[in-house]
Amino acid sequence: MRCLARLVLLVVLLVGAAVGWLYRDDLHRWVDGKLHPAAQAARVGHPSATTLTSAMHRLDALRRPGVDSIVLSANQMASLLVDGSRLLPGASSDSFSIELGDRSVRVRTMVDSAAIPARWRMLMPGSARRFEELVVRGTLTPVRAGRAELQVEHVEVRGIPLPADLVARAAAQLTGRGSDGRIEFSLPAVVGGFRVRPDGVTIYREGSTR
Secondary structure, three states: OHHHHHHHHHHHHHHHHHHHHHOHHHHHHHHHHHHOHHHHHHHEEOOOHHHHHHHHHHHHHHHOOOOOEEEEOHHHHHHHHHHOOOOOOOEOHHHOEEEEOOOEEEEEEEEEHHHOOHHHHOOOOOOOOOEEEEEEEEEEEEEEOOEEEEEEEEEEEOOEEOOHHHHHHHHHHHHOOOOOOEEEEEOOOOEEEEEEEOOEEEEEEOOOOO
16 A cells, blocks of 8 residues: 555656646746746737837837947837738737747737647647637747748647647648748848847847847
């Protein structure tokens, strides 16, 4: 009986460790949000017409002599990304948000469940909902002037991570590209490069040193 109890305890510990590893980023975000709520709130951006206008005004400064870089807020960067992309099928800009990390972003939106492939829906417990939460996380880097690329590394639907082998194919279906797990965004041509940080996105003029 004692051996059985130890075996059960070992299984529970292993399952707990696996779940902790699987949701390590979410756990880190939760802890960080409790310890530094204001800083975490500043990292989350939502698109709007107002912030898109302010972002474009900020970018105009790069055309002035002597200005090599500017910094955009999370709201401004979210507006640029939405303006320079086709939203995911069934997604709405009203529910779109990004969270800035170190060279990475976490994109969250609500998606019409009819736009989610049937085999993905089979992985989700419970009955289907009209709208499902979709979270995509990955590294956002410049490709060339006026072009950014998100290397998809993690996808969640309704808080449930998709199997790793589906992530690249998921990105391919959403973008119509090959199964390399990348999503492209168009940016204004004045954007020569950028670097994503938790406290903002530094935008560099083309030809400037970084």
